[in-house]
Amino acid sequence: MERKLATVLFADLVASTELVSGADPEVVRRRVTTFFEGVAQCIESHGGTVEKFAGDAVMAAFGIPRSHEDDAERAVRASLSILEQVHKLGLEARIGVEAGEVVVDDTDSTFATGEAVNVAARLQQAARPGEILIGESAHRLTLTTVETEPAGPLELRGFRHPIPAFRPIAAVDGRRALGSLAAPFLGRDSELELLQNTLERTIRDRRPHVFTIYGEPGVGKSRLVREFLAGVEGATVLAGRALPYGEGVTYWPLAEMVKSAAGITDDDPLEEAQQKLLECCGDEAIAELLGLASGVLEAVEGERGQPEIAWAAREFADELASVQPLVLVFEDIHWAEEPLLELIDHLAQWVRERALLIVCLARPELLDVRPGWGGGRIRSTAIELEPLPREESERLADALLADTALPTKVRATLLDKTEGNPLFVEETVRMVLESGDGRVFDRIPDTLQALIAARIDRLPQSEKLLLQRASVIGRIFWIGALARLAPEFGEEIEDAVEDLLIRDLVTREARSTITGESAYRFKHVLIREVAYAALSKSSRADLHARFADWLRERADNELLEIRAYHLDQACTLLAELDGRPPLELAQTTAHVLDLAGKRALSREANQSARKLLLRAVELEPTLERRYNAARAAWKLADLGSVLVEMSAVVEAAAVAGDNRIHGRALNALSDSILAREGDATRARELADRALDVLDEDDFEGRFGALDTRSLVDWYEGKLGSAEEYETQALAAAQIAGRKDLESKATLELASIQLVRMEDDKAAPLIERALELADASGSIVARASAAMTKGDYHRLRAECDEAEQWLVQAFDLFTEAGSQLGIGKSSSYLARLAWHAGDPKRAEKLLRDAIRLLAPMQERGTLCEAQRVLAQLLVEQGRIEEAEKYALAARETVSAEDLASRATTRLALAQVRVAQGRDDEAASLFREAVEIVRGSEYCRIDLELLPPYVQFLRERERLDEVAALEERLAELAPSAA
Structure with a gap:
């Protein structure tokens, strides 16, 4: 069985009943036979095959058993010829034509099935006497060779939706075996020179440069780079390609580069591969991370995320470029997943004082997902390869044809239809040369x-x-x-x-x-x-499964993601054919998808992990797979999916008695509910349940529950209780040996002291958190510690120090690709800029933060950015816009987040003051102060009271001022 692109033609003799009625049967037989013979002759003379005669109708196929580049055109030309032939007989016919994918039983069969057959038959029935109707696909394939006019869409029996139809008016008029064609390099001299000059500049300046080459398939991107690399001397060249599979092969180009540099083959024993990698990298940590990314090593205890892999790749490139100039070629990055694109950006931004040229090849569709790629960055060049000019196409065709002479018309048609695409030219010339009998067709396919x-x-x-x-x-x-x-x-x-x-x-x-x-x-x-x-799909399924089996034998662990892809293809195809795949195949596929998904999760290739694990769950939904799939959603901040999926996992884990998954799923659910819904009561209940469920020695799991429990109490203003829970979380992190978690808990304890205005207690905790973060190697931990350190200096009006640390935090979060971290640090930098007298920069930073935070549905950080922007806009007199953001902040804030409930009311109160709505402003000021009354939110009080006191003084409501000033004097004597 084979699938083919073919064009189907149905022709029916009109009024055949009237022809037979009352006529001499011999006359009828002769005229009908002449009709059939004429139709068959028209079909066969255009290269078609008569598949069957049915009553007074004829069915024919073009492209079966052998395809031609112009099958659709041939079918239309045959149809026009049939009408002319039938008219000479004094008869009329109606004809339907459509192109599309059909299935034939074997290579010599002409019996075809497929939608194109059904559409062609219905179009023939809908046609008027003497009319031809062609479908959308046939029309698309004959746009430049057949003149048509619209005849639809038509309501055809058996089809839910109207079918586009067109009426052909007229067709537009136009051996020697050879092995490999040696195509000359033509028409790209300026692009080649630009590449060469860019490399020279990169070497001279010792600064990285990204050179992106865009172009449609076949336009010559790869050939240009091959010519460029052929002339490169005294440089290390590494190349890798992004695969079109899209699942679990996030860092495939990096893997190809690493293996090439280290001399590793996919079937090297693990120990040998490790040794080669270590010798190449010269650093155990870098070798381990690159080994994980490239698939040389299995995932180890804990997880290594996208930021760490990017760091290792940067160190790897830096080391190679320190020896001699380095050229990295990333092919087909339009297929790349986001982490790989971020990695390329990371290399360009963070490799310093090295001659590094990064060459990227992409189709234009890359710009659909990355509109700014190749632009907006210093030391970045982007070019688009256009089709060759006419004269260069002629030179290319002449060189490929060598001594073969073509008729002028055919040669001109060849150049017209290939439109300067070098691969189109080359493949078209090859078809002409391989035609076998020296003949060529009227047109070269488009x-x-x-x-x-x-x-x-x-x-x-x-x-x-x-x-x-x-x-x-x-x-x-x-x-x-x-x-x-x-x-x-x-x-x-x-x-x-x-x-x-x-x-x-x-x-x-x-x-x-x-x-x-x-x-x-x-x-x-x-x-x-x-x-x-x-x-055929059945053949594909069998072959995918057999190749996956070969991969298992030869390079199972190294090519795990590829094996998962092929097994999944086999399952999908068989499910499509039979309703479901065989049980054993489904189970094997689910197992391999699960392994590949967990590997992707450990590298923080979370989008790939999510897809792989969801598919594993679909095939065989074990509890652990469901948990890991939901965990991938949690890492992606897909909070809606987390709430649904983790709730189901919690129930299933409880029934199964799996305390580890049960407790950790409760942690994820608690955290997500607090972030998305702001329901502190429900979050507390879930965190407490997690603590009850988790085993006493599951310290990593217990850390998550204790940390969330602390955050809940922080929300509610119970700072003493929050401190107790975070202290317990710190102890759990220490026992678990997780310095990154230990740093996180220490920072939370420092933040509690800061909001109490006990800065002398906060300072040593922040320093300790910085030490722990550095020791952990976690970029996110280092970024979080730097952000808290910067905010500490901001609160103390130490602007230079604050700027230094907050910029460092922003850079680290950017390096890590943490959108939430970027949003938070941007918000802190904005407050610092405002305080330093730069409202324009502050506004930009706040808008950037809101843009990043809004899709995450994380209430706490977003509402604070919104309310600070509202306050900034009030100061600038942009009251209408300020009101918009103040109301948005009040809508976003959680009902149980006391601190932000107070600050968002403060922002709206300041808007109402500016609008002259004093009664509403006074009410909002009072509400804000009452919300935090009795809490330990001293710094929040210090933010609320001065504008409230000023409001009352300006309105001479001095009887209300005294108590507020007394509290203000306690907090900050200089402010009273």
Whole structure:
């Protein structure tokens, strides 16, 4: 069974009943036979195949059994010819034509099934006598060769929605075997010179530079870089490509670079790979992180996140570039996941005083997800490769054709239809040269897919089969893997692959990542995609499963994510065909997806982890898989999903008696409810349940519950109780040996002292937290400690020190990719800028913070940024806008977050003062003060009281001022 892109034609004799009625049967037979013969002749002369005669109708197919690049055009031309032929007989016909994917039983069969067949049949029934109707796909394939007019959309029987239809008016008018074509490098001299000059400047200035090359498939991005690299001397060159799989291969390009630099193959024993990596990196921590990222090593105790991997990659690049200039080539980054794009940004920003050139190749769709990529950064260049000019296309075609002469019309059509795309030109010339009998068709196809499909169909059946089997493996394939998928070739398989190489469908890889395995690459990814599309889904499923089995035997741990992808493809295809995959396959796939998902989670490739683990849950929903999938959502701040999924996990874990998962799921649920819903009562209840459930020796789990319990009491103004819980959390972190958690707890204790205005107690705690964060190696821990240190100096009006630490925190959060941290540090920097007399900078920082924080649905930080912006806008006299943000802050704040309830009312009170609505302002001031009365929120009191006292004094309400001034004098004598 095979899938093919084909065009189907239905032709029906009009009024056949009237023709038969009362007529001599011999006359009728002769006229109907003449009709059928004429229709068949028109079809066959245009390269179509008559599939069947049914009564007075004819069904024909174009592209079966062999594809042509212009099958849709041929079908339309045949239809026009049929109408002309039938008219000569004094008869009329109606015709329907549509193109699309169909399924045929074998390579020689002409019996096709598929939607295109049904659409063509219904269009024929809807056509008027003497009319041709073609469907949307056929119209799209003949845009430049057939003149049409709209005839739809039409309501056709059996289809839910109207079907677009078009009426053709007229068609627009226009062997020597060869191995590999040697395409010259043409039309890119200026781009090549720019690349060369950029490298020279990078070496001269010893500063990193990012050079992004955009272009449509086949336009010559890779060829340009190959020519550039061929002239690079005295530099280290490492290259890697982002895979189109999109699941669990986040750092694949980095892995290729690391393995290449270290000389590691995918089937190296673990100890040997570790040793090679350590020798290459020269540092155990860097080697471990890069080993995890590249798949050389299994995940170790605890987790290593995206920030640490980025740090290790930076150190790795820095070391290589310290020896000689370094060129890193990232191919196909339009397929890259966000962590890889962040890593490239990280290298460009944080490698210092080194000659590092980062070359990125991408299709324009990268800009859909990263609109600013390649711009807005110093030392960054972005170019788009346009199609070759007409004269360069002519030179390219002439060079490829060599001594083969083409008719002027055919040559002109070739250049028109390829539109300067070098791969289009090359593949089209190849098709002409391989036509076999020296003839060429009237037109050169307008899509590369049609070119490749037709070219593949002209291969000997054995080579076509081999190409299709290789397509299942991927863009790069290994001889051993292909032998597993095509055992009928036996020892001749290498010779067969060499034939594909001679035909220039594949190229040989200079280096294989698996020792002893010759590796080949499809010349272009579209060749692989077209070959794959021709396989039936049942064949694909079988081949994916067989390749996954080969991976298990040869490089299971190293290529775990790839194996998971192929097993999942097999399951998906069989479920589509049979309703569900076989149980054993589903269980195996779920297991491998689970392993790959947990590996991604340990590297903080959380989006990939989420997809992998959700799919594992779908196939076999174990409790641990459900918990890990929900944990990935928690790390992504997808709080809505966390609430739903963790609630279900909590119930299931309770039934199963799994205390570890039960307690930790309660922690996640408690934290998410507090952050998203602001429900401190419910959060406290869940945290207390977690403490009851978790085993006494699960110190890491107990830390989470105690830390959340402390935060709940902080929300409610119970600072003494919050301090007690955080002290217990600190002890749990110490026993667990988690210095990052120990630093977090120490910072929380320091923050409690700061809000009490006991700065002398807070200072040593902050210093201790900084030491712990540095020792932990966690970028987020270091950033959090720096932020608290900076805020400590801000509160004491020590602006220079505050700026230094807060900028450091912002930079570290940026390096870590922590959106919440960036938002928080931006908010603190904004307050500092406002205090220092720079309201413009403060406003920008606050707006940036709000933009980052709003999608997270994290109430506490967002409402504070909103209310500070409102206060800033009031000071600038922008009252209407200030009111908007003050009301938004009051809407955002949690009902049980006492401190923020008070500060958001303060902001709205100041807006009302500016609006002259004194009664409302007075009420809001009173509410704010009453909310925190009796609490230990001394610093909040100090923020609330001065504007309230000023408001009362200006209105000569001195009887209300005395008590407030007394409290203010206690807090800060100089402010009274």
